[in-house]
Amino acid sequence: MKKNPQTQLIHAPRKAPQYVVTVQPPLYRASTIIFDNTDALFNRHWSDDYDYSYGTHGTPTTFTLGDNITQLEGGQYCLLAPSGLSAIHLVNSCFLSQGDEVWVADNMYGPNLEHLRDLEQRYGVKVQVYNPLDVESFQPSNNTKLLWLEAAGSVTLEFPNLKALVKKAQAHHILTALDNTWGAGLAFNAFDFSDDHLSVDITVHALTKYPSGGADILMGSVVTRDQALHHQLYRSHALQGLSVSGDDVAQIQRSLASMHVRYQAQSQSTLSLLDWLKQQPHFSQVLHPADPDNISHTYWQEICQDGNSAGLVSVVFQEKYSLAEVRGFCDALQLFKLGFSWGGPVSLVMLYHIQQMRSLQHSHLHKGILVRFCIGLEDPADLIADLAQALSVLEAKI
Ligand SMILES: Cc1ncc(COP(=O)(O)O)c(C=O)c1O
Structure with missing residues (x-):
């Protein structure tokens, strides 16, 4: 079919061949992802990491970085968010409802506490503060849903009593979320950090810091090991439209090597x-x-x-x-x-x-x-x- 110049410019004839191999993976930028046919459209599975249906659900570029962050941190699943703080918000908004209690370390990254105080005022989530060096100051109730940890706290740099805090949370069936920005997946493995294989449930990482390394890109990640938790987060992530730019992802991917x-x-x-x-x-x-x-x-x-x-x-x-x-x-x-x-x-x-x-x-x-x-x-x-x-x-x- 002969095409007019206007159409020709949009439907480029050259497609990248499969056999071209580069050091950095090819960059995909997408809102629309084109389905092969209506079968592919109707059989798509939004919760499958290898199912490409729309930009907000992920592209090969975002999944490649996600897989690298997952490996770095020792988890199984990763979601990318537009900043470290938005990754924190994703966890809070996904797991906390009216009447739930959340415990936050006193030396935590301040905007996390501010966000939780906002949830407290507007939605009746109860916020409790504990001393990360004193496990006794963490006194969960039947309504406690989430324990936030940070190792080390990002201003006064106290390293928490991680083992005792995680053990206590697990004994009460409380979710543990660690802000892993300081350790960055390199100082310790948050998903296996003791002889008895203690693990947090969720890590949040401000990829803005070491993974970017350039002080020029904002991004965050949420890593989990449990599939059910990941699916909860994945749904919330998609519904909140938390997408990241393919170009930013490619820049971070490039910096990961160093x-x-x-x-x-x-x-x-x-x-x-x-x-x-x-x-x-x-x-x-x-x-x-x-x-x-x-x-x-x-x-x-x-x-x-x-x-x-x-x-x-x-x-x-x-x-x-x-x-x-x-x-x-x-x-x-x-x-x-x-x-x-x-x-x-x-x-x-x-x-x-x-x-x-x-x-x-x-x-x-x-x-x-x-x-x-x-x-x-x-x-x-x-x-x-x-x-x-x-x-x-x-x-x-x-
Ligand atoms: C410990 C920690 N967590 C999270 C964040 C938030 O990251 P972002 O700046 O990408 O929102 C920061 C930012 O300074 C931080 O220091």
Whole structure:
């Protein structure tokens, strides 16, 4: 059939042959996915990962990244969401209904707690906060549905008593969801983290951090091992229309190849900064779970047996330093940039009013302004020089 130019431009004659093999998988961008015939249309199964019916349900590109994240984390099934926070929301909205109770660690990623408080006010979900170092502070009731864990907490970096918390949740048939962004599937296996093969039920990962590695893409994942849980999440995911861009997925897929190397390099650089930070008299506390003086060190040590510990370290300034002085320190930094997030190539710094972020009393946290450093891929010697010059600016102003 002869076609007019307008039609010809849309129906391109060349199709990619099967035998062309490239290092990176081909990129599929799709809202519409074309069915071979009406049999294929009527026999589609939305809950099957290898059934392609519409962009929001997945393409070979999204399933390829999903499979890689699943393997990385040791799970079975993966769903991708437009950001780490939307992956968290997916879990909360899928499993929590009116009257249900959810327990959240006091050092959790703040917007998760904020989202849950919103569900509490609007839909009658009850939110309880526990101390991740004290299993006794987690007191589930008959209505408890979900326990949120984070290892380590992303600002004060306490590593939770993961074994005891998961055991207790399992004894009460409570779902466990772990924000796995810090461990990234590399520091420990969330689906098999003890000699007796303890496992969380769900992991959420802000792929925005280490998997992306570029500080330029937002994405999240939800990984499970149980098929029934996955199907519940899959349905909710599809109904909420949580799709991700094929181009963004391809970028993350490309960065995965270097993720292990980057994670280890950032982890090592952070450890070399840790020793230096501990020697500086300006800080009353340096917070990092691999530090033998850290309150949660033994919990970290028993789970992260390869010694990996991500690229985050926080310091608490001596109480005598005012907010204005600490702001002056942050403004004087040259290599460390002021910005949220972590896992990218550029080192970042952020200030926190820790007392305002906590619901419970934590005697182990000193009073003073907390500053968190996210270590990038720069040479650690240059980062130390930058911190030293910013501390001398602070001294000069006093
Ligand atoms: C521990 C943790 N979880 C989840 C998120 C949310 O990820 P995103 O920025 O992709 O929404 C963040 C972001 O900073 C985080 O630090």
